[in-house]
Amino acid sequence: MITPPRRFALPRWSELWEAREVAYRFAQRDILLRYRQTAIGIAWVILQPLASAGIFSIVFGQVANLGSDGIPYFVFSYMGMLAWNLFNNVLGRAAPSLVSNQTLVSKVFFPRMLVPLSSAASVLLDFFVGLVLGVILLVLYGINPGWAVVLLPIWIVLTLLLASGLGLVASALQVKYRDIGYMLPWITQILLYASPVAYAVSEVPAKLRPLFDANPLTWMLGLFRWSLLGAAAPPGWQVAGFAAVAVGLFYVGAIFFQSWERTFADVI
Amino acid sequence: MTGGGYAVLVSHLGKSYRVGRRGYRANTIAEAVRERLLHPLRRTHYEEFRALDDVSFEVPWGEAVGIVGRNGAGKSTLLKLLTRVTAPTRGRIELGGRMGSLLEVGTGFHPELTGRENIFLSGSLLGMSRKEIRKQFDSIVEFSEVERFLDTPVKRYSSGMYVRLAFAVAAHLETEILAIDEVLAVGDAEFQRKSLAKMRDVAKDGRTVLYVSHQMQTVTTLCTSAIYLERGRIGYHGPVDGALERYRSSFATFAAEQSDPDRRPGTGEVRARAVSLSEESYEPAEDKVVEIELDANTGMIGTYFVSVHVNDDNGVVVIQCDSRNVGINLDPSRPQALTLTVKDLWLKPGRYTVDVFVCSSGILDAWEAAAVFEVLPVSPYPEIAGDDALSSGVVLSDFSYDARPVSKP
Numbered sequence: 001m002i003t004p005p006r007r008f009a010l011p012r013w014s015e016l017w018e019a020r021e022v023a024y025r026f027a028q029r030d031i032l033l034r035y036r037q038t039a040i041g042i043a044w045v046i047l048q049p050l051a052s053a054g055i056f057s058i059v060f061g062q063v064a065n066l067g068s069d070g071i072p073y074f075v076f077s078y079m080g081m082l083a084w085n086l087f088n089n090v091l092g093r094a095a096p097s098l099v100s101n102q103t104l105v106s107k108v109f110f111p112r113m114l115v116p117l118s119s120a121a122s123v124l125l126d127f128f129v130g131l132v133l134g135v136i137l138l139v140l141y142g143i144n145p146g147w148a149v150v151l152l153p154i155w156i157v158l159t160l161l162l163a164s165g166l167g168l169v170a171s172a173l174q175v176k177y178r179d180i181g182y183m184l185p186w187i188t189q190i191l192l193y194a195s196p197v198a199y200a201v202s203e204v205p206a207k208l209r210p211l212f213d214a215n216p217l218t219w220m221l222g223l224f225r226w227s228l229l230g231a232a233a234p235p236g237w238q239v240a241g242f243a244a245v246a247v248g249l250f251y252v253g254a255i256f257f258q259s260w261e262r263t264f265a266d267v268i
Numbered sequence: 269m270t271g272g273g274y275a276v277l278v279s280h281l282g283k284s285y286r287v288g289r290r291g292y293r294a295n296t297i298a299e300a301v302r303e304r305l306l307h308p309l310r311r312t313h314y315e316e317f318r319a320l321d322d323v324s325f326e327v328p329w330g331e332a333v334g335i336v337g338r339n340g341a342g343k344s345t346l347l348k349l350l351t352r353v354t355a356p357t358r359g360r361i362e363l364g365g366r367m368g369s370l371l372e373v374g375t376g377f378h379p380e381l382t383g384r385e386n387i388f389l390s391g392s393l394l395g396m397s398r399k400e401i402r403k404q405f406d407s408i409v410e411f412s413e414v415e416r417f418l419d420t421p422v423k424r425y426s427s428g429m430y431v432r433l434a435f436a437v438a439a440h441l442e443t444e445i446l447a448i449d450e451v452l453a454v455g456d457a458e459f460q461r462k463s464l465a466k467m468r469d470v471a472k473d474g475r476t477v478l479y480v481s482h483q484m485q486t487v488t489t490l491c492t493s494a495i496y497l498e499r500g501r502i503g504y505h506g507p508v509d510g511a512l513e514r515y516r517s518s519f520a521t522f523a524a525e526q527s528d529p530d531r532r533p534g535t536g537e538v539r540a541r542a543v544s545l546s547e548e549s550y551e552p553a554e555d556k557v558v559e560i561e562l563d564a565n566t567g568m569i570g571t572y573f574v575s576v577h578v579n580d581d582n583g584v585v586v587i588q589c590d591s592r593n594v595g596i597n598l599d600p601s602r603p604q605a606l607t608l609t610v611k612d613l614w615l616k617p618g619r620y621t622v623d624v625f626v627c628s629s630g631i632l633d634a635w636e637a638a639a640v641f642e643v644l645p646v647s648p649y650p651e652i653a654g655d656d657a658l659s660s661g662v663v664l665s666d667f668s669y670d671a672r673p674v675s676k677p
Contacts (some may be wrong), residue, residue, distance in 0.1 A: 021392040029389055033380050036421075107371045108393055109352035177297045262355035265348065266285065 011254045023114045027121030045129045053078035056198040066199040075137045080197040083224035086127045087163045093119040094167025106265045116171040145230040152227040162246040165253030172260040216245045275476035276327040281359035283320040319345040321500045332471035334487035335480045337497035343480045365444025374434035379423035390437045404440040412436035439466045447478045484582040523637040534633040543638035553648040558608040571597040577623040614664035617645035
């Protein structure tokens with residue numbers, strides 16, 4: 001049964017589930033394509049966060065002499081980059097995904113939501129490769145994160161939800177307004193410095209502290225550092241807040257995407 | 269299952285597009301926001317273009333339905349609605365089973381992926397489950413004849429191999445309803461024959477096929493009934509012959525409409541005033557002569573040229589005679605009279621239409637079906653052979669055989 005679209009509709013989860021094969025093949029395609037015809041392949045995944053953590057150590061740790069809550073600066077910023085990259089890359093890959101799959105969107109039917117959602121798969125793979133190196137760093141520096149490490153999968157899932165929710169909105173908007181493609185990298189660049197990725201939130205002057213505390217990415221980084229570095233646990237309201245924001249944004253993103261979905265083929 | 273046991277039930281279906289709101293449309297957020305701020309009260313005015321309007325029909329199970337019509341009649345829009353690629357504006361569609369669609373060759377194919385990977389990717393996009401693809405995998409590979417190159421990226425395939433593999437995946441789609449958009453017109457003759465046979469099997473299995481085309485020949489061979497679309501509405505629905513009849517007779521009304529310059533597309537800077545043929549009918553090998561009279565436009569800068577197409581009854585463009593090819597560019601400051609002589613073209617017996625296009629940087633005048641001529645059913649060849657010696661091919665030709673018996677070495 002096909003009828004004209006209504007204004008608001010909830011995503012049809014069962015339809016998404018039935019088309020899971022498409023999502024799997026998209027994810028497989030993305031991953032294969034990224035390392036085919038590259039000379040050192042998977043090594044790129046490790047080199048990128050290592051290099052940025054190295055630069056951060058020099059610029060922020062040595063030159064600016066910012067503190068890192070007593071944790072060796074290099075591993076502190078490496079773990080920060082790991083969490084940040086997960087968020088940033090899921091969002092960054094999801095946003096242009098519909099436009100770069102233009103021919104598919106205008107030629108065949110499948111739940112469009114699979115395109116931005118499945119683009120998260122390759123990012124997740126990168127994250128796990130980076131995490132393995134992170135564990136090696138922990139052993140080298142002799143850091144034991146403690147029991148909080150078991151909560152890590154929850155933070156990963158919540159980060160995925162948060163980034164995908166924003167990614168769904170950005171990808172739907174980009175179908176009509178290509179401005180998103182220029183705006184988004186610029187916004188995330190600002191966010192990178194506005195969030196405590198390369199420095200500890202304790203280094204922030206007290207005057208500005210409320211601003212930083214209101215940033216969900218601050219909460220995210222706190223949670224990751226708690227689970228990965230054994231840093232102090234973030235306050236309970238930040239844990240609850242992060243979960244609520246992540247789930248909420250994903251839901252809003254899905255509804256927004258859904259209400260735009262059926263015009264994609266006409267405007268892309 | 270839908271009521272009445274139909275495979276497809278379409279009622280009062282309509283699709284409108286918004287076109288050119290006074291030549292302005294927001295393409296960036298900034299433009300959209302500025303427009304809203306400057307004119308907060310202005311209701312946006314769109315001109316509505318009805319690509320499909322109040323279309324209702326039903327297709328019983330096991331039928332192969334051809335959807336025919338001129339360019340822009342709404343064939344592709346209808347197919348896109350049926351396959352859910354785009355959403356209808358009005359009306360509803362009920363489908364009695366899974367709908368598979370072949371709107372292009374190589375859906376989802378990625379040049380960097382290998383043949384094997386592409387089979388799985390394309391198959392899943394077309395709606396096959398992993399189990400179905402696995403089950404069909406061997407016969408897909410066999411059908412496509414590319415087994416040796418399965419693990420080679422398809423970017424290294426020849427275009428023929430690529431098309432064969434892409435079609436093979438699509439041909440093994442086992443949905444109850446299948447929508448096809450002229451993908452058959454690909455590949456070499458041998459592969460086309462194979463594809464056609466495959467498509468016929470699909471219909472024989474009791475599955476339902478919707479086939480969009482302007483190639484009348486394939487519709488006749490493939491379909492059991494046909495729908496003729498005319499400007500977004502159903503002009504005819506019934507046996508194939510009737511639809512073809514409508515399609516052909518629409519030439520008369522269409523040609524009459526086109527003789528009014530105001531109803532023709534093009535900028536109108538220079539219009540053809542009259543197009544005529546030296547005769548109403550020709551013998552196959554005779555020279556065909558087209559006379560074209562063109563208006564003047566003193567305000568126009570530069571020159572223009574003329575391109576004449578000759579189409580057969582099935583809508584195939586047999587020849588294109590572009591005046592640039594023979595170094596003719598025309599001066600718009602005075603009226604012009606042109607004579608086009610087509611030599612050495614052996615046409616098959618049948619009815620042909622002549623389209624005249626007047627162009628410079630864009631199209632100034634597009635006069636389709638400006639003239640019609642008949643080619644008489646006589647053979648231009650020296651010997652009389654049976655009909656089967658003339659039936660294949662689009663045109664005839666001035667050929668010769670030189671036979672030299674060769675003694676065995």
